[in-house]
Amino acid sequence: MKVLDALRHGVAELHRELTRYELVIWTAGNVSARVPGEDLMVIKPSGVSYDELSPENMVVTDLHGNLVHGELAPSSDTAAHAYVYRHMPEVGGVVHTHSTYATAWAARGEPIPCVLTMIADEFGGDIPVGPFALIGDDSIGRGIVETLRGSRSPAVLMRNHGPFTVGKDARAAVKAAVMLEDVARTVHIAQQLGKPDPIDPEHVDRLYARYQNVYGQ
Amino acid sequence: MKVLDALRHGVAELHRELTRYELVIWTAGNVSARVPGEDLMVIKPSGVSYDELSPENMVVTDLHGNLVHGELAPSSDTAAHAYVYRHMPEVGGVVHTHSTYATAWAARGEPIPCVLTMIADEFGGDIPVGPFALIGDDSIGRGIVETLRGSRSPAVLMRNHGPFTVGKDARAAVKAAVMLEDVARTVHIAQQLGKPDPIDPEHVDRLYARYQNVYGQ
Amino acid sequence: MKVLDALRHGVAELHRELTRYELVIWTAGNVSARVPGEDLMVIKPSGVSYDELSPENMVVTDLHGNLVHGELAPSSDTAAHAYVYRHMPEVGGVVHTHSTYATAWAARGEPIPCVLTMIADEFGGDIPVGPFALIGDDSIGRGIVETLRGSRSPAVLMRNHGPFTVGKDARAAVKAAVMLEDVARTVHIAQQLGKPDPIDPEHVDRLYARYQNVYGQ
Amino acid sequence: MKVLDALRHGVAELHRELTRYELVIWTAGNVSARVPGEDLMVIKPSGVSYDELSPENMVVTDLHGNLVHGELAPSSDTAAHAYVYRHMPEVGGVVHTHSTYATAWAARGEPIPCVLTMIADEFGGDIPVGPFALIGDDSIGRGIVETLRGSRSPAVLMRNHGPFTVGKDARAAVKAAVMLEDVARTVHIAQQLGKPDPIDPEHVDRLYARYQNVYGQ
Numbered sequence: 001m002k003v004l005d006a007l008r009h010g011v012a013e014l015h016r017e018l019t020r021y022e023l024v025i026w027t028a029g030n031v032s033a034r035v036p037g038e039d040l041m042v043i044k045p046s047g048v049s050y051d052e053l054s055p056e057n058m059v060v061t062d063l064h065g066n067l068v069h070g071e072l073a074p075s076s077d078t079a080a081h082a083y084v085y086r087h088m089p090e091v092g093g094v095v096h097t098h099s100t101y102a103t104a105w106a107a108r109g110e111p112i113p114c115v116l117t118m119i120a121d122e123f124g125g126d127i128p129v130g131p132f133a134l135i136g137d138d139s140i141g142r143g144i145v146e147t148l149r150g151s152r153s154p155a156v157l158m159r160n161h162g163p164f165t166v167g168k169d170a171r172a173a174v175k176a177a178v179m180l181e182d183v184a185r186t187v188h189i190a191q192q193l194g195k196p197d198p199i200d201p202e203h204v205d206r207l208y209a210r211y212q213n214v215y216g217q
Numbered sequence: 218m219k220v221l222d223a224l225r226h227g228v229a230e231l232h233r234e235l236t237r238y239e240l241v242i243w244t245a246g247n248v249s250a251r252v253p254g255e256d257l258m259v260i261k262p263s264g265v266s267y268d269e270l271s272p273e274n275m276v277v278t279d280l281h282g283n284l285v286h287g288e289l290a291p292s293s294d295t296a297a298h299a300y301v302y303r304h305m306p307e308v309g310g311v312v313h314t315h316s317t318y319a320t321a322w323a324a325r326g327e328p329i330p331c332v333l334t335m336i337a338d339e340f341g342g343d344i345p346v347g348p349f350a351l352i353g354d355d356s357i358g359r360g361i362v363e364t365l366r367g368s369r370s371p372a373v374l375m376r377n378h379g380p381f382t383v384g385k386d387a388r389a390a391v392k393a394a395v396m397l398e399d400v401a402r403t404v405h406i407a408q409q410l411g412k413p414d415p416i417d418p419e420h421v422d423r424l425y426a427r428y429q430n431v432y433g434q
Numbered sequence: 435m436k437v438l439d440a441l442r443h444g445v446a447e448l449h450r451e452l453t454r455y456e457l458v459i460w461t462a463g464n465v466s467a468r469v470p471g472e473d474l475m476v477i478k479p480s481g482v483s484y485d486e487l488s489p490e491n492m493v494v495t496d497l498h499g500n501l502v503h504g505e506l507a508p509s510s511d512t513a514a515h516a517y518v519y520r521h522m523p524e525v526g527g528v529v530h531t532h533s534t535y536a537t538a539w540a541a542r543g544e545p546i547p548c549v550l551t552m553i554a555d556e557f558g559g560d561i562p563v564g565p566f567a568l569i570g571d572d573s574i575g576r577g578i579v580e581t582l583r584g585s586r587s588p589a590v591l592m593r594n595h596g597p598f599t600v601g602k603d604a605r606a607a608v609k610a611a612v613m614l615e616d617v618a619r620t621v622h623i624a625q626q627l628g629k630p631d632p633i634d635p636e637h638v639d640r641l642y643a644r645y646q647n648v649y650g651q
Numbered sequence: 652m653k654v655l656d657a658l659r660h661g662v663a664e665l666h667r668e669l670t671r672y673e674l675v676i677w678t679a680g681n682v683s684a685r686v687p688g689e690d691l692m693v694i695k696p697s698g699v700s701y702d703e704l705s706p707e708n709m710v711v712t713d714l715h716g717n718l719v720h721g722e723l724a725p726s727s728d729t730a731a732h733a734y735v736y737r738h739m740p741e742v743g744g745v746v747h748t749h750s751t752y753a754t755a756w757a758a759r760g761e762p763i764p765c766v767l768t769m770i771a772d773e774f775g776g777d778i779p780v781g782p783f784a785l786i787g788d789d790s791i792g793r794g795i796v797e798t799l800r801g802s803r804s805p806a807v808l809m810r811n812h813g814p815f816t817v818g819k820d821a822r823a824a825v826k827a828a829v830m831l832e833d834v835a836r837t838v839h840i841a842q843q844l845g846k847p848d849p850i851d852p853e854h855v856d857r858l859y860a861r862y863q864n865v866y867g868q
Contacts, residue, residue, distance in 0.1 A: 021676060025238060025399045026392055027433075028335065047433025073434055098335055098399070104406040107332050107413035115758050117786075117812045118679065118749055134420060135334075136427060160416050161334045175677055182676045182749070189755040191410055193842055196758035199811050203785060210787060216678075216698025217723055242455060242616045243609055244650075245552065264650025289651055315552055315616070321623040324549050324630035351637060352551075353644060377633050378551045408627055459672060459833045460826055461867075462769065481867025507868055532769055532833070538840040541766050541847035568854060569768075570861060594850050595768045625844055 004069075007033045007042045007170075008055040014174045018097060019050050021178050029097035030075040033170035034085050036092070039063045041085055045072035076135065083141020084166060088148070093170030095177040098162035101184035105129075106157035112187055115196035119187075120204040121211035122179045124152030132159040140164075152208065155180045221286075224250045224259045224387075225272040231391045235314060236267050238395050246314035247292040250387035251302050253309070256280045258302055262289035293352065300358020301383060305365070310387030312394040315379035318401035322346075323374035329404055332413035336404075337421040338428035339396045341369030349376040369425065372397045438503075441467045441476045441604075442489040448608045452531060453484050455612050463531035464509040467604035468519050470526070473497045475519055479506035510569065517575020518600060522582070527604030529611040532596035535618035539563075540591035546621055549630035553621075554638040555645035556613045558586030566593040574598075586642065589614045658684045658693045658821075659706040665825045669748060670701050672829050680748035681726040684821035685736050687743070690714045692736055696723035727786065734792020735817060739799070744821030746828040749813035752835035756780075757808035763838055766847035770838075771855040772862035773830045775803030783810040791815075803859065806831045 014031045018024045027050070032043035045059050059070035063085050065078040075081070081094045105112055105127075112127040114120055119127070130147040133139035144164050147156040154176040155165045163180055167173035190196040199207075231248045235241045244267070249260035262276050276287035280302050282295040292298070298311045322329055322344075329344040331337055336344070347364040350356035361381050364373040371393040372382045380397055384390035407413040416424075448465045452458045461484070466477035479493050493504035497519050499512040509515070515528045539546055539561075546561040548554055553561070564581040567573035578598050581590040588610040589599045597614055601607035624630040633641075665682045669675045678701070683694035696710050710721035714736050716729040726732070732745045756763055756778075763778040765771055770778070781798040784790035795815050798807040805827040806816045814831055818824035841847040850858075 025395050028396075028399075045434070076431065098333075098403070100399070100403050101406060103333065103403045104410075104413075107404065107407035108411045109414055110411065115811060116749075116754065132414075132416070132420075134423060136423075160332060160414060178676050179679075182679075182751070186749070186751050186754045187758065188406065188410065189751060189839065190758035193755075193839065194759045194761065197760055197783075197811060199783070203783075206785060206787075214727065217696070242612050245613075245616075262651070293648065315550075315620070317616070317620050317623060320550065320620045321627075321630075324621065324624035325628045326631055327628065349631075349633070349637075351640060353640075377549060377631060405623065405627065459829050462830075479868070510865065532767075532837070534833070534837050534840060537767065537837045538844075538847075541838065541841035542845045543848055544845065566848075566850070566854075568857060570857075594766060594848060622840065622844065 004035060004042070004060065005055065007035060008058040011042045011044070011058055011170055012053045012055050014170050015044065015050050015053050017174050017178060018095075021181065023097040023099040023177055023181055024050070025098075030077055030081075030095070031170055031174060032075075032078075032081040032094050034092045035060070040068060041081060043078055043081060044075045045070070046075050048072065077140070079135075079138065080140040080144060080164065083138050084144055084164075087141075087145045088166065090168065091166045093167045093173035095165045095170070095173040096162065097177055097181075099177065099181040099184070101188050102155075102157060102163040102180050103161070104188065105184055106159055106162055109159050111157070112184055113196070114199055114204055115187055115190065116183055117199070117207055118179065119183050120199055120207035122176065123155060123183075124208040125204055127153050127155050127157060127180065127183075130156040130158045130164075132161070221252060221259070221277065222272065224252060225275040228259045228261070228275050228387055229270045229272050231387050232261065232267050232270050234391050234395060235312075238398065240314040240316040240394055240398055241267070246316075247294055247298075247312070248387055248391060249292075249295075249298040249311050251309045252277070257285060258298060260295055260298060261292045262287065263292050265289065294357070296353075296355065297357040297361060297381065300355050301361055301381075304358075304362045305383065307385065308383045310384045310390035312382045312387075312390040313379065314394055314398075316394065316398040316401070318405050319372075319374060319380040319397050320378070321405065322401055323376055323379055326376050328374070329401055330413070331416055331421055332404055332407065333400055334416070334424055335396065336400050337416055337424035339393065340372060340400075341425040342421055344370050344372050344374060344397065344400075347373040347375045347381075349378070438469060438476070438494065439489065441469060442492040445476045445478070445492055445604055446487045446489045448604050449478065449484050449487050451608050451612060452529075455615065457531040457533040457611055457615055458484070459532075464511055464515075464529070465604055465608060466509075466512075466515045466528050468526045469494070474502060475515060477512055477515060478509045479504070480509050482506065511574070513569075513572065514574040514578060514598065517572050518578055518598075521575075521579045522600065524602065525600045527601045527607035529599045529604070529607040530596065531611055531615075533611070533615040533618070535622050536589075536591055536597040536614050537595070538622065539618055540593055540596055543593050545591070546618055547630070548633055548638055549621055549624065550617055551633070551641055552613065553617050554633055554641035556610065557589060557617075558642040559638055561587050561589050561591060561614065561617075564590040564592045564598075566595070655686060655693070655711065656706065658686060659709040662693045662695070662709050662821055663704045663706045665821050666695065666701050666704050668825050668829060669746075672832065674748040674750040674828055674832055675701070676749075681728055681732075681746070682821055682825060683726075683729075683732045683745050685743045686711070691719060692732060694729055694732060695726045696721070697726050699723065728791070730789065731791040731795060731815065734789050735795055735815075738792075738796045739817065741819065742817045744818045744824035746816045746821070746824040747813065748828055748832075750828070750832040750835070752839050753806075753808055753814040753831050754812070755839065756835055757810055757813055760810050762808070763835055764847070764849065765855055766838055766841065766849055767834055768850070768858055769830065770834050771850055771858035773827065774806060774834075775859040776855055778804050778806050778808060778831065778834075781807040781809045781815075783812070
């Protein structure tokens with residue numbers, strides 16, 4: 001259970017990054033982590049405020065969203081997270097927010113063009129748009145997976161809804177959510193007064209390769 | 218008096234959400250709660266800064282705004298809150314702010330279109346505009362009530378003034394105020410660079426029904 | 435000296451409102467207070483960061499900006515504050531910032547139109563633009579005074595520079611600076627997507643009269 | 652080693668200003684300081700979060716970016732910082748961020764026009780754009796140095812990337828980064844609704860001369 005305890009702690013903590021970077025309001029955003037080697041995930045409880053999150057009230061479900069441990073109902077987005085884990089074995093963390101600028105691109109159904117080195121580094125090209133999908137079945141999860149499979153991007157902008165991001169673990173998915181909102185904002189602002197220069201696709205490839213392999217410790 | 222003490226405490230506390238989400242500056246916004254089963258309400262005192270609010274200095278008035286308990290004058294918006302409680306018995310909480318983006322829509326007299334799932338969830342459709350009304354009599358209250366009666370929305374954008382939100386209790390009204398500003402901002406930003414896709418009205422109905430009945434614990 | 439100590443304390447404290455509402459960066463904004471009944475003022479020292487301000491390092495000058503008490507050089511804007519106190523005896527506090535939205539209106543030399551009840555309440559009409567003036571003599575002070583004399587507004591937008599606000603005391607001048615930035619932002623945002631409705635001048639007069647006389651405790 | 656300890660402490664602390672003014676997200680920005688009289692610099696470690704920075708984990712490299720003291724790999728931007736120190740002996744501090752508004756100007760490859768007294772004061776004229784350059788060799792450093800040599804500005808907007816600022820020490824470079832973002836935002840906002848008035852070049856010269864020589868203690 002040590003791994004599970006560490007994941008509960010980590011997932012609860014990572015929600016603080018969502019509030020710190022103002023990616024969420026009230027209770028409208030969530031982080032989950034796959035339990036390595038098991039068909040389980042740790043996720044935020046539904047409708048609980050960020051101030052009240054703790055390792056103890058994190059919820060454990062199987063990869064169909066059925067409650068395994070915990071007293072609270074899991075996030076209303078659990079089905080979407082679970083679908084991603086079932087279909088993308090390389091993914092260890094999923095994040096959903098309605099962060100302002102990313103959601104604005106999503107509302108117009110417009111991908112974020114790769115006009116910043118930070119986008120090339122982290123997203124490897126344009127950040128794609130996923131379909132409109134209703135909550136309540138596998139539609140959102142399927143939309144996320146189908147969109148991400150055609151892209152190097154760890155982020156998808158779900159139409160009229162908001163972004164989902166993935167990563168090798170929950171921390172990487174949160175990092176992608178933070179960087180997504182940052183570049184969504186910067187490119188929006190750049191476009192308000194003109195047209196940003198595109199980056200040569202070959203340069204995008206070189207930036208992406210370097211950042212994925214060399215950056216950090 | 219236990220209920221009243223709890224409401225004083227709750228109303229004082231809920232003002233922190235207004236400052237946390239930057240919906241208010243200085244002293245320009247207020248929360249009230251109906252006292253269940255009595256013709257009374259608890260409201261912020263007028264012109265007192267948010268740092269100085271406490272359960273003790275909350276004001277209790279009747280539903281015509283006359284002071285019942287407390288040493289300070291009630292909010293200058295008390296008449297509007299009181300009118301809402303007199304005419305909408307299902308309402309247990311009212312919030313008024315001048316939050317930036319919601320007020321910008323109000324200044325143009327333009328409803329916020331339902332182009333985000335979050336708007337469908339919480340507001341059930343477009344967020345409506347109320348009339349211009351002067352402070353000092355029942356005009357503001359009447360404008361709020363007449364506008365909200367024709368809508369599923371718990372929020373109304375009063376022209377040239379700012380938003381009022383209602384809820385089954387004060388917490389629900391504050392939540393609506395927080396979500397209102399968030400969607401007002403996101404849709405504004407989406408519209409700056411193009412036209413967001415509308416959401417099919419049938420989908421709006423399904424999202425609204427689900428969120429009102431299934432979300433949370 | 436008790437009055438002077440209280441003013442030092444008050445002026446040091448009020449700078450916190452400038453940082454709280456993000457009206458200033460680094461050291462670029464200042465508050466001053468007239469010492470009632472004496473030809474003296476208390477003002478921020480030049481180039482000192484907001485974290486380091488204390489009652490002890492506030493500077494006292496005469497109303498020509500000459501140092502009377504204190505070890506630090508007074509704000510580089512001291513001449514402008516002093517000119518206002520010499521020529522507007524009803525003014526007890528002056529604030530200068532480069533707050534973003536107010537400064538943007540100033541850069542275009544465009545008054546902020548009275549399209550919000552909050553503008554009618556606090557500013558009594560459009561918020562006027564003052565001339566371009568170089569620092570180093572009485573030009574800025576003269577520009578402030580000449581502009582404010584033709585207006586009910588406690589705020590002036592100095593061209594290519596930023597706002598100055600005045601009040602019966604330093605707290606009122608800070609309040610005006612906070613409200614100015616708020617309405618500058620809201621009207622800017624409203625105008626980005628259309629034209630806000632003006633408020634009937636007669637209604638502006640009624641709102642202004644009520645707010646100046648009835649609001650608060 | 653006392654100087655070096657003080658620099659480690661100072662550089663670690665100065666990163667707080669980057670987060671305070673929201674110039675950086677996650678780990679995407681860095682401050683460095685030249686060690687006076689030695690061919691060494693102190694710089695942020697790569698990929699370490701701002702919460703975890705301390706004097707102890709700051710990295711010391713030579714002016715070709717080779718590690719001299721420290722257990723962590725230096726910032727991935729170390730080569731650019733080092734190039735600046737080698738070619739601009741008057742520079743004692745360098746800062747790199749992707750601050751939103753400055754980066755938006757950089758994405759369009761558009762200099763920030765000198766339409767505010769604050770720009771004249773600190774930057775002495777328009778804030779220039781540097782070339783697009785890939786990370787991995789001296790291209791970024793060369794682009795910075797060539798651009799800054801033709802300007803009084805301590806800031807350069809590197810195309811599709813973000814700003815670099817320099818100063819006589821690390822604190823001055825951080826101050827320039829903070830002021831850059833502030834004026835980048837204000838001028839952007841001013842231009843959204845019209846055209847700011849330019850400042851007469853002679854006035855720019857007078858403002859710059861005064862601010863560089865008279866301001867502060």
